[in-house]
Amino acid sequence: MLYFFEQTLNGVQLGMLLFLLASGLTLVFGIMDLVNLAHGSLYMLGAYFAATFAALTGSFVAAIVLALAASLVLGMVLEIVAIRPLYGRDHLDHVLGTFGLLLFFNELVRVIWGPAGMTLALPPQMLTAVQIIPGVYYPIYRLVIILATLAVAALLYLVVMRTRLGMLIRAGASNREMVGALGINIKLLYTLVFGLGAALAGFAGVMQAPILTVQIGMGENILILAFVVIIIGGIGSIRGAFVAAIIVGLIDTIGRAFLPDLLHQALSNDAAQTLGPSLSSMSIYMLMAAILVFRPEGLFPAATR
Amino acid sequence: MTASLDPSLEAAPKSLVTVRSAFTAVLLAFLALLPLYVALTGNAFVLTLFTRIVIMAIGAVSLNLIMGYGGMVSFGHAAYLGIGGYAVGILAKEGVDSGFAQWPVAVAASALYAVVVGALSLRTRGVYFIMITLAFAQMIYYVAIGLDRYGGDDGLTIYRRSQFGGLIDLSNKTLFYYLCLVLLIASIYMVSRLINSRFGLTIRGSRSNDRRMRAIGFPTFRYRLVCFVIAGALCGLAGALLANHTNFISPALMHWTRSGDLIVMVVLGGLGSLFGPLIGTVAFLLLEEALSRVTEYANLILGPVLLLVAIYVRGGIEGLLEGRRSGYRAP
Numbered sequence: 001m002l003y004f005f006e007q008t009l010n011g012v013q014l015g016m017l018l019f020l021l022a023s024g025l026t027l028v029f030g031i032m033d034l035v036n037l038a039h040g041s042l043y044m045l046g047a048y049f050a051a052t053f054a055a056l057t058g059s060f061v062a063a064i065v066l067a068l069a070a071s072l073v074l075g076m077v078l079e080i081v082a083i084r085p086l087y088g089r090d091h092l093d094h095v096l097g098t099f100g101l102l103l104f105f106n107e108l109v110r111v112i113w114g115p116a117g118m119t120l121a122l123p124p125q126m127l128t129a130v131q132i133i134p135g136v137y138y139p140i141y142r143l144v145i146i147l148a149t150l151a152v153a154a155l156l157y158l159v160v161m162r163t164r165l166g167m168l169i170r171a172g173a174s175n176r177e178m179v180g181a182l183g184i185n186i187k188l189l190y191t192l193v194f195g196l197g198a199a200l201a202g203f204a205g206v207m208q209a210p211i212l213t214v215q216i217g218m219g220e221n222i223l224i225l226a227f228v229v230i231i232i233g234g235i236g237s238i239r240g241a242f243v244a245a246i247i248v249g250l251i252d253t254i255g256r257a258f259l260p261d262l263l264h265q266a267l268s269n270d271a272a273q274t275l276g277p278s279l280s281s282m283s284i285y286m287l288m289a290a291i292l293v294f295r296p297e298g299l300f301p302a303a304t305r
Numbered sequence: 306m307t308a309s310l311d312p313s314l315e316a317a318p319k320s321l322v323t324v325r326s327a328f329t330a331v332l333l334a335f336l337a338l339l340p341l342y343v344a345l346t347g348n349a350f351v352l353t354l355f356t357r358i359v360i361m362a363i364g365a366v367s368l369n370l371i372m373g374y375g376g377m378v379s380f381g382h383a384a385y386l387g388i389g390g391y392a393v394g395i396l397a398k399e400g401v402d403s404g405f406a407q408w409p410v411a412v413a414a415s416a417l418y419a420v421v422v423g424a425l426s427l428r429t430r431g432v433y434f435i436m437i438t439l440a441f442a443q444m445i446y447y448v449a450i451g452l453d454r455y456g457g458d459d460g461l462t463i464y465r466r467s468q469f470g471g472l473i474d475l476s477n478k479t480l481f482y483y484l485c486l487v488l489l490i491a492s493i494y495m496v497s498r499l500i501n502s503r504f505g506l507t508i509r510g511s512r513s514n515d516r517r518m519r520a521i522g523f524p525t526f527r528y529r530l531v532c533f534v535i536a537g538a539l540c541g542l543a544g545a546l547l548a549n550h551t552n553f554i555s556p557a558l559m560h561w562t563r564s565g566d567l568i569v570m571v572v573l574g575g576l577g578s579l580f581g582p583l584i585g586t587v588a589f590l591l592l593e594e595a596l597s598r599v600t601e602y603a604n605l606i607l608g609p610v611l612l613l614v615a616i617y618v619r620g621g622i623e624g625l626l627e628g629r630r631s632g633y634r635a636p
Binding site for chain 2: 029035037082085086089091092093094095096097099100101102103104105106107108110111220221224227228230231235276277278279281282285288289292293296
C-alpha cells in the first residue's frame with residue numbers, strides 16, 4: 001500500500017512533466033497550426049543550459065533562472081529564423097523541416113558539449129527525503145518538482161484566462177485571420193507563443209536534469225509521450241493536456257510497477273517474464289487506442305476545430 | 306500539384322525523352338550495372354551500400370503509396386521494417402531458417418499490424434493521423450525492447466540468411482543485390498498498376514476530397530484501409546530483406562527517427578511520383594554517406610538542408626527535374 005502511494009506520486013510527477021511539454025506543443029499547434037518535432041530538442045537544450053549555468057555560477061537557483069531565460073530567447077530566435085516560413089504550409093512540410101531541426105540540434109549539442117552526458121548536482125538541502133505520511137519517505141526534490149510544475153500550470157492558467165496576452169492566445173486559437181484583421185500584431189504574438197512553449201519545454205528539461213543524465217536525444221522518446229497526451233486530451237486544449245498528462249503519467253508508472261506482478265499471478269513465470277515489460281509499456285498506447293475508438297477528437301476537443 | 310500523377314500519361318503526348326525520364330533511365334541502368342563495376346574494381350563496400358539503398362527504396366515506395374497517392378502521412382513506417390525484420394530474426398532463432406516460411410510470415414505479420422493500426426488511425430485525419438501512427442510505432446519499439454529472449458535492447462544477430470532450398474543463395478552478395486533490385490522494380494510496377502486502377506483512382510480521389518467520394522457512393526474507409534495494409538505488407542518485405550542484409554535486427558531500426566528518415570526520402574525525391582521515392586532514397590543515403598566522410602558532424606549540414614527543402618523546394622528532386630521544362634504541366 002505504501003509502495004502504491006509512492007508510485008502514485010511518481011506517476012503524478014511524470015504527469016506534470018508531460019504537461020509542461022504537452023502544453024507548449026498544444027499551444028503551438030492550436031494557434032499556429034504547426035507540428036513541431038523539434039519540441040523535444042528544446043527540452044534537451046533546457047537541461048543542457050541548466051547543467052552549464054550551474055557549473056558556471058555554482059548556484060542551483062541561478063542556473064534554473066538563466067536556463068529558463070535562455071530557453072525563452074532560443075525559442076523566439078528559432079521561431080523568427082526557421083519556423084516562420086513554415087506557417088500555412090502542409091503538415092508534411094512541418095514534419096520535414098522540424099525533423100531537420102531535430103537532427104541539427106542533436107548534432108549541435110554534440111559539437112558544443114561533446115558526446116558524453118552531463119549531470120547537474122542538487123544542492124544538499126534537496127537531497128533528503130521527507131516523511132509525507134507515517135512510514136512513507138519521499139525525496140524532497142521530487143516533491144519540489146510536483147509543486148513547481150503545479151505552480152507553473154496555475155500561472156499558465158492565469159495568463160491564458162486572465163490577461164490580455166491570454167485573451168489574444170485564445171482568440172488566435174479559435175480564429176487566426178480575425179485576430180490579424182482586428183489589428184493585432186500576429187507575428188509578434190506567434191513569436192511570443194513559440195517562446196512560451198520553448199520556455200515550458202526548457203523548464204521541463206531543467207527540472208528533470210538533476211534526476212536523469214543530461215544527454216543527446218533525451219527529448220526524443222518523451223516527445224512521443226507528449227504527443228500521446230495531446231491526442232488523448234484533444235489537440236489545442238490546455239485543460240485536456242493537463243488531465244491527459246496526469247492520466248498518462250499515472251497509468252504508465254503504475255503499470256510498470258504493478259503489471260509484471262499481476263501477470264506473475266495469472267500466468268506461468270516464463271510467460272510473465274516475457275510479457276511483463278512489453279505489456280506495461282503498451283498500456284498507455286492501448287488507452288490511446290481506446291479513447292480514439294470512443295472519442296476520436298480526444299477528451300476535451302478544442303471548440304472550433 | 307494535383308495535376309495528373311502518372312508520368313506515362315503525362316509524357317505520352319510530348320516527347321518521351323524528358324529530363325526526368327532520361328534521369329530515371331540513367332539511374333536504373335546505373336543500378337543494374339553496379340555489380341559489374343564492383344566486380345571490376347573489387348570495391349565491395351559500394352555493393353553493400355547500394356543493397357541497403359535499394360532495400361530502403363522499397364520501404365520508401367511503399368510509404369509513397371499511402372502518403373503520396375493516398376494522402377495518409379504515416380509517421381510510423383519504420384515499424385514495418387522492424388516487424389518484417391523481427392519475423393525473420395525470431396524464426397531464425399527458433400530454428401526455422403527457410404525463407405519460404407520466414408518471408409510470408411514477415412509480410413503477414415506486417416499486414417496484420419497494418420490492419421489494426423489502420424482501422425484505428427484511419428478514423429482520424431491530418432495531424433491526428435500523423436501523431437497516432439507515430440505513437441503506435443513507438444509502442445512496437447518498446448515491445449521489441451521488452452523481448453528479452455530475442456536480445457531486448459541489444460538486438461538479435463541472425464546467423465544464417467533465409468534459405469530458399471537450391472533456388473537462390475542469399476549469402477552471394479551480387480545475387481542478393483539483384484534480388485532486392487528485382488523486388489524494387491516489381492514494387493514500383495505494382496504501385497503504378499495499383500494507382501491507375503479503379504482502386505487507385507478511388508484512393509487518389511479520397512485524398513483530394515473524401516467527403517465527395519463518399520457522397521458519390523464509395524466506402525472510402527475500406528479502400529484506404531486496404532491501401533494502408535498493402536503498403537504495410539510491402540514495407541514488411543523490405544524489413545525481411547534488411548534483416549538478411551545486415552544479419553542483425555534491433556529495436557533501433559524502429560525508432561521514430563527512422564520513420565522520419567523514410568518520410569524525408571519520399572518527400573526529397575518527390576511525393577506522389579512513381580520513381581520519386583527511389584531517387585529520394587538514393588539522394589538521401591548518398592548525401593548522408595558523403596557528409597559522414599567529410600565531417601564528423603554530418604547532421605549539422607543535413608538538418609538545415611532538410612529545413613531548406615521543406616521551405617523552398619516543392620515536389621522534391623522530381624519537381625526540380627521537371628521544372629526545367631517550363632509549361633510542362635497543365636495548370
